[in-house]
Each structure stands twice: as C-alpha cells, then as structure tokens.
Amino acid sequence: MSLKIWLKAQQETVDAALDQILPSEDTRPATIHQAMRYSMFAGGKRLRPILCLAAAEACSGEEESALFPACAVEVMHTYSLVHDDLPSMDDDDLRRGRPTSHVVYGEGIAVLTGDALLTEAFTIIAQTPSTESYNARDYVLELSETGGSKKLIGGQVLDLEGEGKELNQEQLVHIHEAKTAALLCSSLRLGGMSANCTAEQLQALTDFGYNLGLAFQVIDDILDVTQTTEQLGKTAGKDESVDKSTYPAILGLEESKAEATRLTTLALDALKPLGEKAARLEQIARHMLEREF
Ligand code: GRG
Numbered sequence: 227m228s229l230k231i232w233l234k235a236q237q238e239t240v241d242a243a244l245d246q247i248l249p250s251e252d253t254r255p256a257t258i259h260q261a262m263r264y265s266m267f268a269g270g271k272r273l274r275p276i277l278c279l280a281a282a283e284a285c286s287g288e289e290e291s292a293l294f295p296a297c298a299v300e301v302m303h304t305y306s307l308v309h310d311d312l313p314s315m316d317d318d319d320l321r322r323g324r325p326t327s328h329v330v331y332g333e334g335i336a337v338l339t340g341d342a343l344l345t346e347a348f349t350i351i352a353q354t355p356s357t358e359s360y361n362a363r364d365y366v367l368e369l370s371e372t373g374g375s376k377k378l379i380g381g382q383v384l385d386l387e388g389e390g391k392e393l394n395q396e397q398l399v400h401i402h403e404a405k406t407a408a409l410l411c412s413s414l415r416l417g418g419m420s421a422n423c424t425a426e427q428l429q430a431l432t433d434f435g436y437n438l439g440l441a442f443q444v445i446d447d448i449l450d451v452t453q454t455t456e457q458l459g460k461t462a463g464k465d466e467s468v469d470k471s472t473y474p475a476i477l478g479l480e481e482s483k484a485e486a487t488r489l490t491t492l493a494l495d496a497l498k499p500l501g502e503k504a505a506r507l508e509q510i511a512r513h514m515l516e517r518e519f
Contacts (some may be wrong), residue, residue: 229509233276238301240275242266243293247350248301261331261339265304269322273442274409277510278417281431284497284504287421291355294414295365298351303409305343308336310382344373356494357422365416366473372412381405385470393471399440407439414507426499433496438511441489445514447472448482458502488514 227235244266253259275296282292297475310320311332319329327503347369354365357402372378381404388401414431423431451474493511497504 229506229513234277236276236411237272239293240272240296244300245298247297248346253387257335258338258342261327261335262342264330265308265339265343266301268324270300270302270304274303276448277410277438277507278413278420279503280314280413280417280506280510281417281420281423284431284500284507285421285423285427286503287417287423289511291420292359292417295356295369295413295420296349296507298347298354298369299409299413299416301343301350302347302378305340305347306378306382306409309340312336314339315386317384347373351416354416355421359419359422360419364419365396368412368416368419372408377404377408381408388471391471393476395473395476395514398473398476399421400472402440402443403436406443407436410439410442411435430499430504434493434507434511437493437496438487438514441486441493441511442514444482444486444489446472447474449485450474450478451479458463486515 248263248266249259251260251263277293278299279289282289302391307321308327310316311321312328313468318326320326326336327339331339337416351365351369352362356362366395374380374381381401384397384401385405388397393401410430412435414435415428418428418431450472473485477485494508497508497511500507
C-alpha cells in the first residue's frame with residue numbers, strides 16, 4: 227500500500243475512534259461538547275496519532291490497544307492549539323482555514339474547551355490496556371509529564387517570554403524541544419508502550435521522536451517563509467514573523483534546509499534497532515522532509 231493511501235486510512239481510523247470516544251454534540255451542556263468537536267474535527271493531519279499507531283506496529287502491537295493513546299495525544303494536541311490561539315496567547319483568528327474556537331464560541335468557552343480536552347485526554351489514556359511491562363499509571367505519567375510545566379506548557383512560557391526578542395539557536399531549540407518534539411516523542415513512546423516494547427525499542431522511538439520533532443519544526447518554519455500565510459490558512463491579520471524567532475531568521479533558508487536534513491538523518495538512524503517493522507515510520511520521516519506532512 228502506498229504511503230498516501232495508508233496515511234488516509236490511518237486518518238480515517240483515528241477519526242472514527244475519536245468520534246466514538248468523545249461525548250456527542252447533544253450531551254449536556256451541548257455548547258462545550260459542540261466546541262470540543264468543532265476543534266477536534268477541524269481538518270488536522272493527525273500526525274501524532276499516526277506516529278503512535280506506526281510505533282505500535284513497529285513493536286508488533288495491536289492497533290486496537292494503540293488507538294487509546296493515539297486519540298489521547300490528538301486530544302491533548304488540540305487543547306494546546308485552542309489555548310495557543312487565544313487572544314492572551316497568539317491571538318489567531320484562523321486555524322487551518324477555519325475560525326478559531328474563541329472566534330466562534332467566545333473566549334470563555336474556548337478556555338473551557340481547552341480545559342475539557344486536556345481533561346478528556348487523561349480519561350482516554352487511562353483506558354489503554356495494560357501489557358506485561360506497562361499499565362495505566364505508566365501511560366498517565368508519560369502524558370502528564372509531556373503536557374506539564376517542563377514540556378508543553380514550559381515551552382509556551384519560553385515562547386511568550388521570547389516574543390519580540392532575538393533568540394539564539396540554542397534558545398530556539400529549547401522552545402521546540404518542549405513545544406513540538408515532546409508530544410511527538412510521547413506519541414511514539416505511548417504507541418510502543420501499548421505494544422509492550424522493550425527498553426531498547428523505547429529508546430529508539432524516543433530518539434526518533436526527538437529528532438523528527440525538531441525536524442518538523444524546522445520544516446514548519448521553512449514553509450512559513452516559502453509559502454504564503456494565505457496558502458497555509460494559518461493566521462489572519464497578524465504577521466507572526468515580526469515578533470517570533472524562526473530557524474530561517476537565525477540560520478538563513480539554505481542552512482535551515484540543511485538542518486532539517488541533518489535532523490531527519492539522525493531520526494532515521496535511530497530507527498535501526500526496530501528493523502523492517504519500522505518501515506512506515508521511516509516513510510513518514512522521509513515524506514515530512516520532502517514536503518509538509
Ligand atoms: C499549552 C497553550 C499551550 C501550548 C503548548 C504545542 C503548543 C504549546 C502550541 C501549539 C501551537 C504551535 C504552532 C506549536 C508548534 C507545533 C506545531 C507546528 C503545531 C501544529 O501541528 P500540526 O501541523 O497541526 O500537526 P494540525 O492542525 O495538522 O493538527
């Protein structure tokens with residue numbers, strides 16, 4: 227099966243699982259459940275759940291078990307986007323070409339939507355079946371560490387504090403480790419854990435996720451320069467390049483491309499202990515480098 231067809235099938239599997247697992251739109255109070263579903267089904271690529279499922283496959287796991295962490299990481303990711311778009315954060319009116327949650331539902335409901343999604347992520351992850359080596363406690367700790375003040379939230383704090391300042395490469399890497407690489411890494415680790423991976427496999431997934439996460443962010447920054455904001459459908463009105471440090475701004479475009487290639491090579495090298503079963507992970511990394519995932 228070609229990567230394109232496989233990716234589409236995985237997206238559909240994840241969408242169906244999310245649809246089943248999330249409270250329906252008419253669950254009372256309807257507003258919050260409609261708002262949660264509005265942001266969950268907004269056309270995201272489902273990169274994190276797909277990495278989770280591919281990691282489980284690489285460790286000979288069952289898709290059925292990996293679907294719980296796959297949904298949990300996507301729900302946590304969506305919470306971070308809803309809050310990131312708020313007027314008090316990035317103040318974005320559009321995400322993936324659609325009005326953001328606070329534009330549609332008002333700021334109060336958007337804050338609560340993010341809170342509800344974050345809480346829901348833990349309800350979902352706790353349902354991941356135990357294996358010989360891992361149980362609900364391990365899964366919950368993995369996700370809470372990633373969502374906490376040293377990773378996602380810490381990264382957002384550094385990002386807010388860095389606005390309008392000229393950051394150096396080390397500071398930028400630190401933000402992206404926390405904001406982007408951490409959740410990609412956890413998505414892979416949770417997929418492996420749901421498949422009862424060995425310590426060696428878990429390390430391989432961690433190293434792959436770290437380098438892939440950084441590569442993803444460098445590529446995202448490059449695309450911000452090489453494609454127009456309108457094409458990406460990301461933001462309305464506000465030009466983020468003015469107050470945010472990016473790889474092309476620090477390294478230049480050509481060196482940023484070389485950095486994306488270097489990080490992808492490191493990610494691919496990390497997959498070696500997983501052997502042939504990691505073929506999908508390898509394809510995803512190569513595809514990401516060629517053009518946005
Ligand atoms: C805790 C409020 C809060 C924020 C945490 C993750 C994060 C920090 C903010 C999200 C905003 C952002 C631009 C993060 C960088 C990572 C990134 C490029 C996210 C977009 O991910 P995609 O491209 O999005 O996978 P889709 O829409 O496809 O799901």
